[in-house]
Amino acid sequence: MAASAAAKIAEVRETTRVERIGAHSHIRGLGLVDSLEARYVSQGMVGQVSARRAAGIVLQMVREGRIAGRAVLLAGQPGTGKTAIATALATALGYDTPFTSMAGSEIYSLEMSKTEALTQAIRKSIGVRIKEESEIIEGEVVEVQIERPATGLGTKVGKLILKTTDMETVYDLGGKMIDSVLKEKVQSGDVITIDKATGKITRLGRSFARARDYDATGQQTRFVQCPEGELQKRKEVVHTVTLHEIDVINSRTHGFLALFSGDTGEIKPEVREQINGKVAEWREEGKAEIIPGVLFIDEVHMLDIECFSFLNRALENEMAPIVIMATNRGITKIRGTNYKSPHGIPLDLLDRTIIIPTKPYEEKELKEILSIRCEEEDCQMTDNALTVLTRISKETSLRYGMQLIMTSSLIAKKRKAQEVDVEDIKRAYQLFYDEARSVQFLREYQQEFMFNELEEEEKMEVN
Amino acid sequence: MSDWFTKLKNAKKSCIIDGNLKKIHYDFGDGKEMVEEYDLTTNCVTRRAWRYKKDLKSESAWEIEVGDPEPNYNVEEKCMIREDPSQPFVSRRITKKSLEWRIRNLPYPVDVYSVTIEKETYSLIVRTSNKKYYKKVLIPDLERLGIQLEQENVSFTHKFNTLIITYQKPNKLIEFEKALFEEIKQIQPKNYAEDVNNCKPS
Numbered sequence: 001m002a003a004s005a006a007a008k009i010a011e012v013r014e015t016t017r018v019e020r021i022g023a024h025s026h027i028r029g030l031g032l033v034d035s036l037e038a039r040y041v042s043q044g045m046v047g048q049v050s051a052r053r054a055a056g057i058v059l060q061m062v063r064e065g066r067i068a069g070r071a072v073l074l075a076g077q078p079g080t081g082k083t084a085i086a087t088a089l090a091t092a093l094g095y096d097t098p099f100t101s102m103a104g105s106e107i108y109s110l111e112m113s114k115t116e117a118l119t120q121a122i123r124k125s126i127g128v129r130i131k132e133e134s135e136i137i138e139g140e141v142v143e144v145q146i147e148r149p150a151t152g153l154g155t156k157v158g159k160l161i162l163k164t165t166d167m168e169t170v171y172d173l174g175g176k177m178i179d180s181v182l183k184e185k186v187q188s189g190d191v192i193t194i195d196k197a198t199g200k201i202t203r204l205g206r207s208f209a210r211a212r213d214y215d216a217t218g219q220q221t222r223f224v225q226c227p228e229g230e231l232q233k234r235k236e237v238v239h240t241v242t243l244h245e246i247d248v249i250n251s252r253t254h255g256f257l258a259l260f261s262g263d264t265g266e267i268k269p270e271v272r273e274q275i276n277g278k279v280a281e282w283r284e285e286g287k288a289e290i291i292p293g294v295l296f297i298d299e300v301h302m303l304d305i306e307c308f309s310f311l312n313r314a315l316e317n318e319m320a321p322i323v324i325m326a327t328n329r330g331i332t333k334i335r336g337t338n339y340k341s342p343h344g345i346p347l348d349l350l351d352r353t354i355i356i357p358t359k360p361y362e363e364k365e366l367k368e369i370l371s372i373r374c375e376e377e378d379c380q381m382t383d384n385a386l387t388v389l390t391r392i393s394k395e396t397s398l399r400y401g402m403q404l405i406m407t408s409s410l411i412a413k414k415r416k417a418q419e420v421d422v423e424d425i426k427r428a429y430q431l432f433y434d435e436a437r438s439v440q441f442l443r444e445y446q447q448e449f450m451f452n453e454l455e456e457e458e459k460m461e462v463n
Numbered sequence: 464m465s466d467w468f469t470k471l472k473n474a475k476k477s478c479i480i481d482g483n484l485k486k487i488h489y490d491f492g493d494g495k496e497m498v499e500e501y502d503l504t505t506n507c508v509t510r511r512a513w514r515y516k517k518d519l520k521s522e523s524a525w526e527i528e529v530g531d532p533e534p535n536y537n538v539e540e541k542c543m544i545r546e547d548p549s550q551p552f553v554s555r556r557i558t559k560k561s562l563e564w565r566i567r568n569l570p571y572p573v574d575v576y577s578v579t580i581e582k583e584t585y586s587l588i589v590r591t592s593n594k595k596y597y598k599k600v601l602i603p604d605l606e607r608l609g610i611q612l613e614q615e616n617v618s619f620t621h622k623f624n625t626l627i628i629t630y631q632k633p634n635k636l637i638e639f640e641k642a643l644f645e646e647i648k649q650i651q652p653k654n655y656a657e658d659v660n661n662c663k664p665s
Contacts, residue, residue, distance in 0.1 A: 166597035170547040177543045199543035
């Protein structure tokens with residue numbers, strides 16, 4: 001009995017997902033006007049006007065889609081909004097344009113070579129828009145039945161009853177389908193379409209017949225007519241897949257299932273060549289359209305010399321996406337060599353890139369960003385506290401300042417205050433060290449730490 | 464004769480004889496393949512299936528036009544969503560005089576159903592007055608030859624939870640099938656038994 005109650009609670013949790021707040025979740029776009037001029041504060045972006053304007057021009061270049069294989073480098077000190085600009089660019093590009101985000105260190109894997117990882121990343125950033133006829137099921141949900149076995153283990157059994165104005169049918173659901181039905185929170189009265197091959201569920205709206213079920217409905221609730229005729233239809237749908245997805249589908253006998261299992265391994269170059277040919281053919285016939293996207297490589301100085309020379313070559317391909325790189329390094333060693341170069345990137349690649357610098361934020365901008373973050377993290381703060389926090393961020397770093405928002409708001413909550421005041425910030429500032437104070441602390445108490453009795457033989461190399 | 468006939472004539476054909484059945488494989492060369500299975504005692508098509516080359520996926524499964532569907536094993540694992548086995552399903556059969564459809568698992572009484580023709584799409588539309596079942600059944604045989612549908616050729620009965628729809632074959636279709644069968648007789652089957660015996664396992 002208790003076990004079943006617990007299972008029920010777990011189920012309820014499953015269906016109400018919490019929106020989590022990430023470091024850049026307040027960004028909704030680049031915040032530009034139509035003439036690509038940057039607004040000072042807009043769509044979650046603050047300051048950095050010239051860099052944003054430059055990013056807007058890059059955005060235009062991607063949208064036009066005629067120029068292949070350009071590289072853009074975002075260079076600037078830590079915490080000056082490089083990743084924020086890239087995130088903004090991704091959101092501004094919209095849903096249909098592929099945007100692949102990776103960190104430079106992601107390519108080092110035991111399962112595939114560095115160049116393979118890079119090739120896959122590049123191919124993930126090129127979309128192909130294809131028209132294809134596919135079988136869909138379109139109807140109004142009459143009932144959803146999902147039962148889990150009494151033991152709590154084993155596979156779930158699901159049934160979905162759908163109807164149109166002319167018919168009604170019971171469908172059996174597979175395991176994956178049950179999950180997506182739960183995730184989409186499909187309930188009776190919804191009008192949905194299901195792609196039979198991929199199992200993708202799209203909710204069209206609520207049926208008019210159910211318009212009076214609730215007194216209050218959300219603003220975004222759309223009411224639609226119950227579909228007519230047969231439940232199963234053949235429809236021409238336009239969908240965007242990436243070249244990488246086509247590679248995977250064709251490289252294995254078990255087809256697209258490999259996409260879900262994640263085990264893609266290395267893909268033979270012959271397969272890629274064949275697909276390039278095929279795609280070019282479709283393009284000529286007008287069946288497909290190529291959408292070059294964006295590949296964003298964060299911490300690009302983590303790539304080594306082999307990757308850079310590979311990138312040099314890959315960018316020359318006419319199917320190449322626009323590559324945006326970000327780095328916070330100055331003149332430093334190129335990984336894998338003993339040569340020094342600006343940003344840790346070889347000069348020949350640097351020569352091919354356009355460089356967008358980001359500058360440290362002004363105090364006014366810091367304050368604006370902090371107040372946006374406060375809003376995002378659902379935290380009320382007095383003006384005085386915000387000024388203090390801005391000062392702290394100015395002295396230490398913006399990232400440290402942002403960490404203090406949540407911590408001090410929790411402290412304020414403990415003393416049952418509505419707003420975060422200077423006191424709370426002070427307390428959080430004392431509790432949590434920033435980097436400079438931590439170093440200071442270590443200098444003072446170095447002697448008492450572990451392994452300190454060993455003589456320092458050689459100085460650690462820091463670059 | 465019709466386009467469809469010349470298309471069949473030009474297709475790359477091969478056949479085997481398996482007991483009482485003659486199976487013919489047509490390769491149309493444009494990524495489409497068709498297989499027909501003739502019963503040699505009645506000279507009627509017992510099965511017909513199609514396969515299309517798709518753009519993205521390497522190859523799709525056979526689509527059954529006439530005859531029973533392929534048995535599908537361990538569907539549970541592969542399938543995302545499918546109709547419950549207790550739901551109505553259509554199977555097609557061709558006899559000497561008529562084209563037949565059987566819709567099984569339909570428990571409603573006979574006066575509920577209505578079957579009408581839709582000329583533009585060469586299809587029959589099955590409706591139920593209780594709004595529980597609706598189906599548009601295509602008649603590709605007639606569509607390929609461009610023969611207009613006639614409402615008076617349609618009749619249906621209901622027995623053992625099954626709705627049987629019969630469409631009288633028009634004369635044009637009967638003639639076409641005769642001509643095609645003459646064509647098929649010409650294809651020399653590879654002797655199945657001999658082939659198996661000649662197989663040299665490396």
